[in-house]
Amino acid sequence: MKPEEARARAEELRREIEYHDHRYYVLDDPVIEDAEYDRLVRELVALETAYPELVTPDSPTQRVGGRPREGFVTVQHRAPMLSLANAFNAADLADFDRRVRTGLADEDVDYVVELKFDGVAVSLTYEHGRLVRGATRGDGVTGEEITPNLRTIRSIPLRLRQPGAPNVIEVRGEVYMPKEAFARLNERREDAGLPLFANPRNAAAGSLRQLDPGITAERKLDIWLYGIGYTDGIVFGRHSEALAWLGEQGFRVNPHTRIFSTLEEVERHLEHWREARFELPYVIDGLVLKVDRLDQQERLGTTLKSPRWAVAYKYPPEQAET
Numbered sequence: 034m035k036p037e038e039a040r041a042r043a044e045e046l047r048r049e050i051e052y053h054d055h056r057y058y059v060l061d062d063p064v065i066e067d068a069e070y071d072r073l074v075r076e077l078v079a080l081e082t083a084y085p086e087l088v089t090p091d092s093p094t095q096r097v098g099g100r101p102r103e104g105f106v107t108v109q110h111r112a113p114m115l116s117l118a119n120a121f122n123a124a125d126l127a128d129f130d131r132r133v134r135t136g137l138a139d140e141d142v143d144y145v146v147e148l149k150f151d152g153v154a155v156s157l158t159y160e161h162g163r164l165v166r167g168a169t170r171g172d173g174v175t176g177e178e179i180t181p182n183l184r185t186i187r188s189i190p191l192r193l194r195q196p197g198a199p200n201v202i203e204v205r206g207e208v209y210m211p212k213e214a215f216a217r218l219n220e221r222r223e224d225a226g227l228p229l230f231a232n233p234r235n236a237a238a239g240s241l242r243q244l245d246p247g248i249t250a251e252r253k254l255d256i257w258l259y260g261i262g263y264t265d266g267i268v269f270g271r272h273s274e275a276l277a278w279l280g281e282q283g284f285r286v287n288p289h290t291r292i293f294s295t296l297e298e299v300e301r302h303l304e305h306w307r308e309a310r311f312e313l314p315y316v317i318d319g320l321v322l323k324v325d326r327l328d329q330q331e332r333l334g335t336t337l338k339s340p341r342w343a344v345a346y347k348y349p350p351e352q353a354e355t
Protein backbone atom coordinates (compact mmCIF):
# COMPACT_ATOMS: atom_id res chain seq x y z
CA MET A 34 0.00 0.00 0.00
CA LYS A 35 1.34 3.46 -0.90
CA PRO A 36 1.79 5.98 2.02
CA GLU A 37 -1.04 8.28 0.85
CA GLU A 38 -3.37 5.26 0.55
CA ALA A 39 -2.36 4.24 4.10
CA ARG A 40 -3.09 7.79 5.37
CA ALA A 41 -6.53 7.80 3.70
CA ARG A 42 -7.37 4.33 5.02
CA ALA A 43 -6.22 5.27 8.55
CA GLU A 44 -8.43 8.39 8.58
CA GLU A 45 -11.37 6.36 7.26
CA LEU A 46 -10.84 3.74 10.00
CA ARG A 47 -10.60 6.48 12.69
CA ARG A 48 -13.92 7.98 11.64
CA GLU A 49 -15.57 4.57 11.55
CA ILE A 50 -14.21 3.61 15.00
CA GLU A 51 -15.21 7.02 16.42
CA TYR A 52 -18.72 6.51 15.06
CA HIS A 53 -19.00 3.08 16.71
CA ASP A 54 -17.48 4.38 19.99
CA HIS A 55 -20.15 7.08 20.07
CA ARG A 56 -22.92 4.54 19.36
CA TYR A 57 -21.63 2.12 22.03
CA TYR A 58 -20.31 4.35 24.83
CA VAL A 59 -22.52 7.46 24.47
CA LEU A 60 -25.78 6.20 22.98
CA ASP A 61 -25.52 2.68 24.46
CA ASP A 62 -26.88 1.54 21.09
CA PRO A 63 -24.14 -0.31 19.12
CA VAL A 64 -24.80 -1.22 15.46
CA ILE A 65 -21.71 -3.44 14.97
CA GLU A 66 -20.69 -6.81 16.39
CA ASP A 67 -17.73 -6.73 18.81
CA ALA A 68 -15.68 -8.99 16.52
CA GLU A 69 -16.12 -6.63 13.56
CA TYR A 70 -15.27 -3.62 15.78
CA ASP A 71 -12.10 -5.35 17.03
CA ARG A 72 -11.12 -6.07 13.41
CA LEU A 73 -11.34 -2.34 12.57
CA VAL A 74 -9.15 -1.47 15.56
CA ARG A 75 -6.62 -4.19 14.67
CA GLU A 76 -6.42 -2.88 11.08
CA LEU A 77 -5.80 0.68 12.35
CA VAL A 78 -3.15 -0.49 14.83
CA ALA A 79 -1.42 -2.44 12.03
CA LEU A 80 -1.45 0.64 9.76
CA GLU A 81 -0.12 2.93 12.52
CA THR A 82 2.58 0.37 13.31
CA ALA A 83 3.63 0.13 9.65
CA TYR A 84 3.41 3.92 9.20
CA PRO A 85 4.17 5.51 12.62
CA GLU A 86 3.97 9.01 11.10
CA LEU A 87 0.24 8.36 10.73
CA VAL A 88 -0.37 8.26 14.50
CA THR A 89 -2.30 11.33 15.71
CA PRO A 90 -3.08 12.15 19.39
CA ASP A 91 -6.80 11.87 18.65
CA SER A 92 -6.52 8.39 17.14
CA PRO A 93 -8.72 5.90 19.04
CA THR A 94 -5.58 3.77 19.46
CA GLN A 95 -4.05 6.49 21.69
CA ARG A 96 -6.57 6.32 24.54
CA VAL A 97 -4.42 4.46 27.06
CA GLY A 98 -1.13 6.14 26.42
CA GLY A 99 2.02 7.28 28.12
CA ARG A 100 4.15 6.10 30.98
CA PRO A 101 3.03 6.78 34.57
CA ARG A 102 3.86 10.33 35.58
CA GLU A 103 5.92 11.34 38.63
CA GLY A 104 3.25 13.69 39.96
CA PHE A 105 0.39 15.93 38.92
CA VAL A 106 0.71 19.32 37.27
CA THR A 107 -1.84 21.99 38.26
CA VAL A 108 -3.75 24.07 35.73
CA GLN A 109 -5.79 27.26 36.01
CA HIS A 110 -9.37 27.07 34.78
CA ARG A 111 -9.98 29.90 32.24
CA ALA A 112 -13.37 30.42 33.93
CA PRO A 113 -13.73 29.45 37.63
CA MET A 114 -15.71 26.29 38.41
CA LEU A 115 -18.13 27.65 41.00
CA SER A 116 -19.79 25.58 43.71
CA LEU A 117 -23.55 25.50 44.18
CA ALA A 118 -25.58 26.87 47.08
CA ASN A 119 -27.73 24.13 48.63
CA ALA A 120 -31.49 23.87 49.20
CA PHE A 121 -32.78 21.13 51.51
CA ASN A 122 -36.54 21.69 51.54
CA ALA A 123 -39.47 23.53 49.95
CA ALA A 124 -38.83 26.69 51.99
CA ASP A 125 -35.22 26.91 50.71
CA LEU A 126 -36.48 26.42 47.16
CA ALA A 127 -39.12 29.13 47.60
CA ASP A 128 -36.40 31.50 48.88
CA PHE A 129 -34.23 30.74 45.83
CA ASP A 130 -37.16 31.20 43.42
CA ARG A 131 -38.19 34.49 45.06
CA ARG A 132 -34.63 35.86 44.90
CA VAL A 133 -34.40 34.89 41.21
CA ARG A 134 -37.74 36.48 40.26
CA THR A 135 -36.97 39.61 42.28
CA GLY A 136 -33.57 39.89 40.61
CA LEU A 137 -35.28 39.61 37.22
CA ALA A 138 -38.05 42.12 38.00
CA ASP A 139 -40.69 39.39 37.81
CA GLU A 140 -39.90 38.40 34.22
CA ASP A 141 -40.90 34.86 33.22
CA VAL A 142 -38.22 32.33 34.18
CA ASP A 143 -37.54 28.83 32.82
CA TYR A 144 -35.56 26.46 35.04
CA VAL A 145 -33.46 23.64 33.60
CA VAL A 146 -33.56 20.84 36.18
CA GLU A 147 -30.77 18.24 35.96
CA LEU A 148 -29.68 15.29 38.09
CA LYS A 149 -26.80 16.05 40.47
CA PHE A 150 -24.19 13.31 40.02
CA ASP A 151 -22.12 12.23 43.01
CA GLY A 152 -18.73 11.96 41.35
CA VAL A 153 -15.70 14.11 40.51
CA ALA A 154 -16.21 17.42 38.70
CA VAL A 155 -13.85 17.84 35.74
CA SER A 156 -13.23 20.33 32.96
CA LEU A 157 -12.34 19.31 29.39
CA THR A 158 -10.74 21.88 27.07
CA TYR A 159 -11.10 21.48 23.30
CA GLU A 160 -9.12 23.69 20.92
CA HIS A 161 -10.17 23.62 17.26
CA GLY A 162 -12.24 20.58 18.08
CA ARG A 163 -9.48 18.53 19.69
CA LEU A 164 -9.22 17.54 23.36
CA VAL A 165 -6.10 19.33 24.61
CA ARG A 166 -6.52 19.19 28.39
CA GLY A 167 -8.58 17.65 31.15
CA ALA A 168 -8.47 18.76 34.78
CA THR A 169 -10.17 18.18 38.11
CA ARG A 170 -12.19 21.03 39.63
CA GLY A 171 -9.67 21.41 42.46
CA ASP A 172 -10.54 24.56 44.39
CA GLY A 173 -12.52 25.94 41.46
CA VAL A 174 -9.68 28.11 40.19
CA THR A 175 -6.79 25.64 40.07
CA GLY A 176 -7.23 21.95 39.33
CA GLU A 177 -4.99 18.94 38.66
CA GLU A 178 -4.13 18.15 35.05
CA ILE A 179 -5.36 14.57 34.46
CA THR A 180 -5.61 14.50 30.64
CA PRO A 181 -4.15 10.99 30.12
CA ASN A 182 -6.58 9.57 32.71
CA LEU A 183 -9.61 11.25 31.15
CA ARG A 184 -8.59 10.07 27.67
CA THR A 185 -9.14 6.50 28.88
CA ILE A 186 -12.87 7.19 29.38
CA ARG A 187 -14.26 5.92 26.09
CA SER A 188 -17.36 8.14 26.11
CA ILE A 189 -15.18 11.27 26.09
CA PRO A 190 -14.68 12.28 22.43
CA LEU A 191 -11.03 12.98 21.52
CA ARG A 192 -12.29 15.32 18.83
CA LEU A 193 -15.60 17.11 18.22
CA ARG A 194 -17.89 16.61 15.22
CA GLN A 195 -16.54 18.97 12.59
CA PRO A 196 -17.58 21.51 11.36
CA GLY A 197 -18.94 23.85 13.98
CA ALA A 198 -16.17 23.27 16.51
CA PRO A 199 -15.28 26.61 18.18
CA ASN A 200 -11.67 27.81 18.60
CA VAL A 201 -11.78 27.02 22.30
CA ILE A 202 -14.45 25.50 24.53
CA GLU A 203 -14.22 24.33 28.14
CA VAL A 204 -16.81 21.63 28.86
CA ARG A 205 -17.73 20.67 32.43
CA GLY A 206 -19.02 17.39 33.70
CA GLU A 207 -18.90 14.75 36.41
CA VAL A 208 -16.80 11.60 36.19
CA TYR A 209 -18.47 8.80 38.14
CA MET A 210 -18.22 5.07 38.76
CA PRO A 211 -21.48 3.17 38.07
CA LYS A 212 -22.86 1.29 41.11
CA GLU A 213 -22.22 -2.09 39.39
CA ALA A 214 -18.58 -1.27 38.64
CA PHE A 215 -18.13 -0.05 42.22
CA ALA A 216 -19.47 -3.33 43.67
CA ARG A 217 -17.24 -5.41 41.35
CA LEU A 218 -14.15 -3.30 42.16
CA ASN A 219 -14.65 -3.67 45.92
CA GLU A 220 -15.18 -7.43 45.52
CA ARG A 221 -11.85 -7.69 43.71
CA ARG A 222 -10.15 -5.52 46.33
CA GLU A 223 -11.57 -7.64 49.14
CA ASP A 224 -10.29 -10.80 47.44
CA ALA A 225 -6.88 -9.13 47.12
CA GLY A 226 -6.90 -8.00 50.75
CA LEU A 227 -6.87 -4.35 49.68
CA PRO A 228 -8.77 -1.58 51.53
CA LEU A 229 -12.27 -1.05 50.13
CA PHE A 230 -13.60 2.23 48.74
CA ALA A 231 -16.33 3.69 50.98
CA ASN A 232 -18.56 4.79 48.08
CA PRO A 233 -18.54 5.23 44.27
CA ARG A 234 -17.43 8.87 44.54
CA ASN A 235 -14.29 7.95 46.46
CA ALA A 236 -13.66 5.10 44.00
CA ALA A 237 -14.00 7.51 41.06
CA ALA A 238 -11.69 10.08 42.70
CA GLY A 239 -9.10 7.41 43.52
CA SER A 240 -9.30 6.00 39.99
CA LEU A 241 -8.94 9.39 38.32
CA ARG A 242 -5.96 10.48 40.37
CA GLN A 243 -3.84 7.47 39.34
CA LEU A 244 -0.39 8.44 38.02
CA ASP A 245 -0.65 5.42 35.73
CA PRO A 246 -3.51 5.90 33.20
CA GLY A 247 -3.42 2.15 32.58
CA ILE A 248 -4.98 1.68 36.02
CA THR A 249 -7.62 4.34 35.35
CA ALA A 250 -8.47 2.51 32.12
CA GLU A 251 -9.36 -0.65 34.07
CA ARG A 252 -11.73 1.14 36.47
CA LYS A 253 -14.80 1.47 34.17
CA LEU A 254 -15.38 5.18 34.84
CA ASP A 255 -17.96 7.14 32.90
CA ILE A 256 -18.99 10.79 32.61
CA TRP A 257 -22.03 13.06 32.19
CA LEU A 258 -21.38 16.50 30.68
CA TYR A 259 -23.55 19.32 32.02
CA GLY A 260 -21.97 22.71 31.59
CA ILE A 261 -19.82 25.03 29.57
CA GLY A 262 -17.14 27.34 30.92
CA TYR A 263 -14.88 29.56 28.83
CA THR A 264 -15.66 29.68 25.09
CA ASP A 265 -14.11 31.43 22.11
CA GLY A 266 -16.00 31.25 18.85
CA ILE A 267 -19.43 30.10 19.95
CA VAL A 268 -22.36 31.78 21.78
CA PHE A 269 -25.46 30.19 23.32
CA GLY A 270 -28.73 31.90 24.31
CA ARG A 271 -29.91 29.24 26.77
CA HIS A 272 -28.31 26.56 28.92
CA SER A 273 -30.71 24.01 27.37
CA GLU A 274 -29.35 25.02 23.94
CA ALA A 275 -25.78 24.42 25.16
CA LEU A 276 -26.78 20.95 26.44
CA ALA A 277 -28.34 20.11 23.06
CA TRP A 278 -25.16 21.26 21.29
CA LEU A 279 -23.02 19.08 23.61
CA GLY A 280 -25.17 16.09 22.66
CA GLU A 281 -24.81 16.86 18.93
CA GLN A 282 -21.01 17.14 19.34
CA GLY A 283 -20.91 13.57 20.66
CA PHE A 284 -20.80 14.20 24.42
CA ARG A 285 -22.70 12.00 26.87
CA VAL A 286 -25.51 14.21 28.21
CA ASN A 287 -27.99 12.87 30.77
CA PRO A 288 -31.47 12.02 29.39
CA HIS A 289 -33.39 13.00 32.57
CA THR A 290 -32.97 16.76 32.15
CA ARG A 291 -36.26 18.74 32.10
CA ILE A 292 -37.33 22.39 31.72
CA PHE A 293 -40.06 23.87 33.94
CA SER A 294 -41.46 27.40 34.25
CA THR A 295 -43.09 27.14 37.70
CA LEU A 296 -41.75 26.06 41.08
CA GLU A 297 -44.72 23.69 41.53
CA GLU A 298 -43.65 21.64 38.49
CA VAL A 299 -40.06 21.62 39.80
CA GLU A 300 -41.19 20.38 43.22
CA ARG A 301 -43.27 17.55 41.69
CA HIS A 302 -40.18 16.51 39.70
CA LEU A 303 -37.98 16.58 42.83
CA GLU A 304 -40.50 14.41 44.69
CA HIS A 305 -40.43 11.86 41.84
CA TRP A 306 -36.64 11.48 42.10
CA ARG A 307 -36.58 11.32 45.92
CA GLU A 308 -37.29 7.57 45.61
CA ALA A 309 -36.69 6.93 41.89
CA ARG A 310 -32.99 7.83 42.26
CA PHE A 311 -32.28 4.48 43.96
CA GLU A 312 -33.21 2.71 40.71
CA LEU A 313 -30.54 4.62 38.75
CA PRO A 314 -27.32 2.71 37.88
CA TYR A 315 -25.31 5.65 39.30
CA VAL A 316 -25.47 7.70 42.51
CA ILE A 317 -27.09 11.13 42.56
CA ASP A 318 -27.30 13.25 45.74
CA GLY A 319 -29.93 15.66 44.46
CA LEU A 320 -30.91 17.76 41.48
CA VAL A 321 -29.65 21.07 40.15
CA LEU A 322 -31.92 23.97 39.15
CA LYS A 323 -30.50 26.51 36.69
CA VAL A 324 -32.09 29.59 35.13
CA ASP A 325 -32.19 28.63 31.44
CA ARG A 326 -31.72 31.99 29.68
CA LEU A 327 -28.02 32.98 29.75
CA ASP A 328 -28.83 36.70 29.65
CA GLN A 329 -30.87 36.23 32.85
CA GLN A 330 -27.95 34.27 34.39
CA GLU A 331 -25.69 37.22 33.55
CA ARG A 332 -28.05 39.72 35.20
CA LEU A 333 -28.28 37.60 38.36
CA GLY A 334 -24.50 37.10 38.43
CA THR A 335 -22.55 35.19 41.06
CA THR A 336 -21.39 35.63 44.65
CA LEU A 337 -17.67 34.96 45.28
CA LYS A 338 -18.46 31.26 45.63
CA SER A 339 -21.69 30.42 43.82
CA PRO A 340 -23.99 31.45 40.98
CA ARG A 341 -27.20 33.28 42.04
CA TRP A 342 -28.94 31.62 39.07
CA ALA A 343 -28.56 28.00 40.23
CA VAL A 344 -29.13 25.91 43.35
CA ALA A 345 -28.52 22.27 44.30
CA TYR A 346 -31.55 20.59 45.88
CA LYS A 347 -30.10 17.87 48.13
CA TYR A 348 -31.78 14.71 49.41
CA PRO A 349 -30.77 13.36 52.85
CA PRO A 350 -27.63 11.19 52.47
CA GLU A 351 -28.38 7.65 51.28
CA GLN A 352 -28.45 5.13 54.18
CA ALA A 353 -24.88 3.81 54.54
CA GLU A 354 -24.27 0.94 52.11
CA THR A 355 -25.20 -2.16 54.13
Ligand SMILES: NC(=O)c1cc2c(N)ncc(C(N)=O)c2s1
Nearest residue numbers: 115116117147148149150259321
Ligand atom coordinates in the same frame (compact mmCIF):
# COMPACT_ATOMS: atom_id res chain seq x y z
N1 LIG B 1 -20.84 22.74 41.15
C1 LIG B 1 -21.64 22.78 40.08
O1 LIG B 1 -21.80 23.77 39.43
C2 LIG B 1 -22.32 21.52 39.68
C3 LIG B 1 -22.15 20.26 40.19
C4 LIG B 1 -22.96 19.28 39.56
C5 LIG B 1 -23.01 17.90 39.81
N2 LIG B 1 -22.26 17.33 40.78
N3 LIG B 1 -23.83 17.10 39.09
C6 LIG B 1 -24.61 17.62 38.10
C7 LIG B 1 -24.59 18.98 37.82
C8 LIG B 1 -25.47 19.48 36.75
N4 LIG B 1 -26.31 18.62 36.16
O2 LIG B 1 -25.39 20.64 36.44
C9 LIG B 1 -23.75 19.81 38.55
S1 LIG B 1 -23.48 21.51 38.40
